[in-house]
Amino acid sequence: MASRRASSVESFKVMDVLQRANELQAQGKKVLHLEVGQPESGAPPSVANAAVEALTEPRVMGYTDAFGLLALREKISKYYQKHYGLSPDQVPTDRIVITTGSSGGFLLAFTGCFDAGDYVAIASSGYPCYRNILSALGCNLATIPINEEFKLTASELQSEIARRKEAGEAPIKGLILSSPSNPTGAMLHPDELQSLCRLCESENILFISDEIYHGITYGQKEATALEYSSKALIINSFSKYYSMSGWRLGWMVIPETVLDAINSLQQNMFINAPTLSQTAAMKCWDDDTIVELEKHVEKYRTSRELILNQLKNFTELNAKNIAPADGGFYIYVDLGEENVAPGYGSVKMCEELLETHYVAFTPGNDFEDPATSLGDRRFRISYAGGIETVREAMERFYTFWPTWMAQVKAAKS
Template sequence: MVSCSRLIEIRKVPHVHFISVSCSYQSKVKIGIVLTRESWHPYCTAHSTMATFHHSSSWAMSALLLCKLWIISMVVAEGPSESSRTSSLPSFKVMEILGRAIDLENAGHKVCHLQVGQPKSGAPKKVLKSAELHLRTNRLGYTNSQGIEPLRKRIARNYAERYLKQEGGTEVPLQVNPDNIIVTTGSSGAFLLTFLAAFNVGDVVCIASSGYPCYRNILNTLGCDVVSVPVNDQFKVTAVELSAVVKRLARQRKKVKGLILSSPSNPTGAMLSPAELKALCEYCDKNGITFISDEIYHHISYGQSEASALSFSDNVVVINSFSKYYSMTGWRLGWMVAPASLVPALNRLSQNFYLNAPTLSQLAAIEAFDCREELDKHVATYAVNRAVLLAALKDLGLQKVSPADGAFYIYADVSEDLEDAVTFARDLLEQAHVAVTPGIDFEDPASGLGHKRLRFSYCGATEEITEAMKRLKTFWATYPGRKNKN
């Protein structure tokens, strides 16, 4: 093992005095570690949940990305004061729960993991074989910051294979220009690049009231004005719900600049129908709203038809990932399809933030698109798990649950039965060793709904889901925090 460290002096930047970036090389794994002034530790902790550490031929690119994020945040917030945006930045609660679950496992307990959206199946076999080959034969140097051309072309071909578009009254395969595709360090990298390229400080950006927490956290950190759009009784945001918020804000002389939505949704699993998605795209185009469509859960659905926003508009930004359907979470690889007008800015940002997505991941991921039979078997397992979970929640008397049309989450309102969902989730983990996520990760903090809802992830093995439901039923029967024990 060879260890080395480099010291980086950042001068002429307010409030930034010293950053040390160190790196350890062991075998072929290279990891960047950031050490900072003690007073910056709260900012390090907050940002480490949003930035992406990855293996790459540039040993500290991810560490440097963290440094740049801190500097941006300090400039936006005018210094690291107690009232700065980063000092109040929430942590990603699900990662804290995962950390505690791992601690319990290390102490000898068997934990059922229903908290994090991480498929247990692992990467497809062809991807692993390709990675092994490239580790033996490839120097794994830097790539084009936009992503290697063979991968971008294969992504483009996947859209033609999977999606249709109306042209002259006829449905034809959806054509995507590889030049409009940017390969990123997971979808998280795509969110950050898109928000920086598309929005300015003070811009109004809408998100669903029940949604992925990092949208809100990153946008707030970048100085945007984040507005929640209440979901309807099907846990969706359609053009109807968006229009109501746009009109309300217009009366306050505020113009909505952006919208980001996922379909299928995290945490609810709700899916927009093709007609609803088309209407939303048309509304955004008509009103000059940049629509960012998060499609990372595509191909994981249970009878509902899915469509890409690219089928209905040339102005949308579509973000996807290899983490969910392709079961490649730790490979830290995603992509976006952007209008040509945004591509130069996105490329400049990626060059300055992390140079390129992990080279090995890019090379191996080309094979992922030819593994549909293997991957669809995973989706079939999720469908079985979904049925087990829905039946168990019904037996507990929980009636207010999300449709769970897609993805691998069920979102339940437990306010009629529990005093506090956050306390219940903590007690369930500590006493029954079942990890679930309370709604505080997914709701507007001002709404109070985070203490009334629980998210259950069911992308593990069916045996694990079944065991978790047995433990949940036993724990539920005697839990002192229940309102009604009849």
């Protein structure tokens, strides 16, 4: 029998959508995948070739240090120095941990930094695995509503801190937040990130900054929490900008205070991240690789504009209910109260769109606070899967929309 802890954890619903989409595809349907955040392009050729070459030398494929290949950690340190203007002292190699994807990083960070019963803050619209992993570990959630710009800033966090103090509730021990955000695509401005870091330090809150979508931004360069705080914990991954989803490789930059704890947990939970993936990732910052990856970002930019422009034709949708999509590769849409009815919200809409027009979107109940009804008003469109996929999917969605709205209106009357 499954443990009570495991049985209480919600499924990662985007994977449920993917499973049904794959079933339809196996039946011969032309399914358009806009549910998962998986780059269409796959790993750059230089990375793939490095993996093939490494396989010819079996001695290279043994265990690494628990924190990963030193040469790879040195490259990551130099990346922070070049990309963000940090000094070597701000990102020393002994505080860089190569992880089994960002998911391995979440498990290490949450286990190493929080005890069962601790309160950890998350945004009301956010990556569902934060909520699910924290819950599995026995942590309590302090869910903070995002603002009208689809962000959680120092202002929202300060309001929650004040509310808890007034109510005599337990203090917040940690905050995990992604910028650019999944699912909203909203990104904190550097001054907003700095204010958040300062507030967390003053309140003794561990800030875990999920920077997995760094490198995929549109018009505004991203900032890292390392620029403003030596006490923040950074999580990143090779899955998104570097197009290495499935290679199960990520990294953390951790505060010195948790070095020993994270080291022991990594040794026991994972031993080390996949050696083959680590070896191949050494090529990620070569000049030809960066040129290739920037081409990927330009494709995302084109797909992003295509979706935003098409959504303007959905006259029932309010532009204010579409998240800003500053970075990453998602568009997050709120249908609004006027465009939903009992039993006819985004969950049903996404289900019918997939079953009748073979387009896979992810309903908002994967990302929203279960205590609210917003999960059945919102949905996410991933545009990681290629320009033509996006173009055809939005055409099918536009064809589907009038029939769907007619059902909503009938249910309201």
